[in-house]
Amino acid sequence: MSPVLVRAVVRRLVGAAVLVVLLALPWLVNAYAISTVSRILVFAALAISVNLLTGVTGLPTLGQSAYFGVGAYTGAIVSTTLSDVGPVQLVLAAGAGALAAAVTGPVAMRARGVAFLMITLAIGEIAYVAAGRLDAVTYGTDGYSGVPAVVPLPGIAPLVIDGLVYYYVLAVFLLLYGLVALLLRSPFGLALRGIRDNEDRLRAVGYPTTAFALAAYCIAGALAGAAGSMWTSAQRFVAPGDLGFDVAALALLAVIIGGLGSMWGASVGAALVVLTRDYLGGYVAGHGLLLLGVLFVVVVYAMPRGLSGVRRPRRTSEVRA
Amino acid sequence: MTAALELRDVAQHFGQLKAVDGVSFSVAAGARHAVIGPNGAGKSTLFALIAGTRAATAGAVMLDGEDVSGVPEHRRATLGIVRTFQHSSLFLASTVLENVLLAAQRHAGLSWSMLRPLSRRAALLDGAHDLLQRVGLDERHGARAGALSHGERRQLEVAVALACRPRVLLLDEPAAGMSPAETARFSRLVTELPAEVTVLLVEHDLDVVFGLADTVTVLHLGRHLLTGSPTEVQASSEVQTAYLGAVDSSELFPEAPT
Numbered sequence: 001m002s003p004v005l006v007r008a009v010v011r012r013l014v015g016a017a018v019l020v021v022l023l024a025l026p027w028l029v030n031a032y033a034i035s036t037v038s039r040i041l042v043f044a045a046l047a048i049s050v051n052l053l054t055g056v057t058g059l060p061t062l063g064q065s066a067y068f069g070v071g072a073y074t075g076a077i078v079s080t081t082l083s084d085v086g087p088v089q090l091v092l093a094a095g096a097g098a099l100a101a102a103v104t105g106p107v108a109m110r111a112r113g114v115a116f117l118m119i120t121l122a123i124g125e126i127a128y129v130a131a132g133r134l135d136a137v138t139y140g141t142d143g144y145s146g147v148p149a150v151v152p153l154p155g156i157a158p159l160v161i162d163g164l165v166y167y168y169v170l171a172v173f174l175l176l177y178g179l180v181a182l183l184l185r186s187p188f189g190l191a192l193r194g195i196r197d198n199e200d201r202l203r204a205v206g207y208p209t210t211a212f213a214l215a216a217y218c219i220a221g222a223l224a225g226a227a228g229s230m231w232t233s234a235q236r237f238v239a240p241g242d243l244g245f246d247v248a249a250l251a252l253l254a255v256i257i258g259g260l261g262s263m264w265g266a267s268v269g270a271a272l273v274v275l276t277r278d279y280l281g282g283y284v285a286g287h288g289l290l291l292l293g294v295l296f297v298v299v300v301y302a303m304p305r306g307l308s309g310v311r312r313p314r315r316t317s318e319v320r321a
Numbered sequence: 322m323t324a325a326l327e328l329r330d331v332a333q334h335f336g337q338l339k340a341v342d343g344v345s346f347s348v349a350a351g352a353r354h355a356v357i358g359p360n361g362a363g364k365s366t367l368f369a370l371i372a373g374t375r376a377a378t379a380g381a382v383m384l385d386g387e388d389v390s391g392v393p394e395h396r397r398a399t400l401g402i403v404r405t406f407q408h409s410s411l412f413l414a415s416t417v418l419e420n421v422l423l424a425a426q427r428h429a430g431l432s433w434s435m436l437r438p439l440s441r442r443a444a445l446l447d448g449a450h451d452l453l454q455r456v457g458l459d460e461r462h463g464a465r466a467g468a469l470s471h472g473e474r475r476q477l478e479v480a481v482a483l484a485c486r487p488r489v490l491l492l493d494e495p496a497a498g499m500s501p502a503e504t505a506r507f508s509r510l511v512t513e514l515p516a517e518v519t520v521l522l523v524e525h526d527l528d529v530v531f532g533l534a535d536t537v538t539v540l541h542l543g544r545h546l547l548t549g550s551p552t553e554v555q556a557s558s559e560v561q562t563a564y565l566g567a568v569d570s571s572e573l574f575p576e577a578p579t
Contacts, residue, residue, distance in 0.1 A: 183436070185439060186436055186438060187422075187431045187442075188433055188434060190422060193412075198412050204374065205398060205481065206395050206428065
């Protein structure tokens with residue numbers, strides 16, 4: 001078998017193994033651990049959204065927490081006033097995230113690189129402050145409580161057990177993962193990579209590059225919104241802290257650890273970040289953030305292209321295809 | 322018959338420096354038209370003005386009799402004005418094939434398509450492979466553009482431009498750094514282009530210019546010196562003085578440092 005084929009088979013096998021483990025988890029670990037895995041999946045969905053902008057399109061962002069928050073609160077409001085059906089909340093939260101991105105995106109689109117990063121940081125901070133102040137909508141710093149248990153599909157009983165909520169979150173995650181994977185293989189996905197690679201040339205080839213970047217921004221906003229709705233379903237509570245600066249920073253960290261541009265890398269990076277902060281942090285009494293800093297430095301030194309960059313062939317050994 | 326491309330008093334000033342200073346000439350449809358001139362004549366700047374990379378300080382660029390001066394660069398590319406770059410400007414992290422596909426999918430109207438994978442679009446892929454075959458790069462289609470040699474990048478540059486289905490093709494020193502064999506292949510490629518494609522070419526290699534061009538425009542210090550047939554240009558004493566440096570070039574630098 002050719003090396004390419006071997007790699008494809010290995011990738012399938014690893015993917016299948018991961019899926020089997022994910023499906024078996026509720027039988028293997030306790031309720032607290034399973035709710036942590038749910039949070040990892042939500043965070044991985046957010047990291048995939050950040051990766052779409054930062055890794056694929058080349059727009060480093062610290063603002064996806066804002067659209068995550070919009071989605072989370074939208075999910076909470078829909079669940080208490082309109083419908084406790086998960087997919088309904090999910091679609092409306094994604095739509096709200098996309099809409100928020102469409103309104104705020106044009107401001108950020110004026111810049112690239114570090115300036116873009118700073119504008120998105122401002123967007124994230126504004127969202128955080130707004131969540132704490134808009135008492136009538138968000139119940140301010142008290143947080144939005146009283147979210148009913150999620151109903152995965154009409155006619156099914158609400159999911160109250162952590163293991164079942166986990167399956168709902170897992171199903172949504174796999175759906176989003178599949179959709180983004182499809183997007184990245186499409187002509188549009190190639191155009192986004194073209195923006196990262198050489199935006200001037202892409203324009204000369206006939207692309208209105210800002211329109212493409214804005215479209216990517218809205219799609220990433222929808223993804224973050226959907227992740228927010230997953231969060232609300234899993235936690236049944238939303239507070240301003242859920243969309244703070246650390247959420248945005250950790251999502252960016254997860255993407256860098258995973259390797260820019262890689263979806264599975266971003267997902268594994270998200271798992272590492274959450275586990276380091278919530279589990280290992282417990283062993284050194286509140287020094288989770290310090291551990292994250294160490295993790296970041298180790299990754300940047302040992303694996304400059306992140307987890308996903310390790311198994312990629314080196315430039316010099318590029319084979320003639 | 323209207324000219325495919327017409328320049329009317331096109332100018333680009335950078336402060337005191339008049340890089341392009343009121344240049345007018347027209348390029349007949351289907352022409353193989355070369356622009357030559359010594360270094361600093363304003364050739365590359367002129368190309369940037371025609372393609373829309375830079376907005377002209379003054380003057381008008383006409384495509385098929387219509388003023389496109391206010392049209393942004395990406396729109397001009399879809400209207401058919403497509404350029405290559407003097408210093409190869411490619412998508413280095415993408416493969417050779419993807420470089421061509423990026424251009425081809427845009428001009429096939431597919432660039433907004435988000436769900437069907439590229440790998441299932443046989444017509445687009447076949448077209449891209451054909452194009453790579455024509456420039457002699459098809460066996461390298463899976464290599465990253467960043468791994469190509471200089472000469473191969475020049476060939477890919479041309480392939481990307483051709484994938485845009487140009488009506489007016491602007492080639493900025495396409496043969497610079499090509500080996501003689503690559504230059505010969507490139508010349509044959511331009512000769513074999515369909516007659517309806519108008520080619521405007523900046524080139525330093527005068528053998529390439531006089532081998533390909535049916536019309537030659539000479540620029541000097543940002544000004545239009547002469548447009549004529551290759552024989553007229555070769556016979557012109559004005560052109561010879563410009564190239565041999567009899568004209569005082571100190572006017573390029575009004576306040577030249579000592």
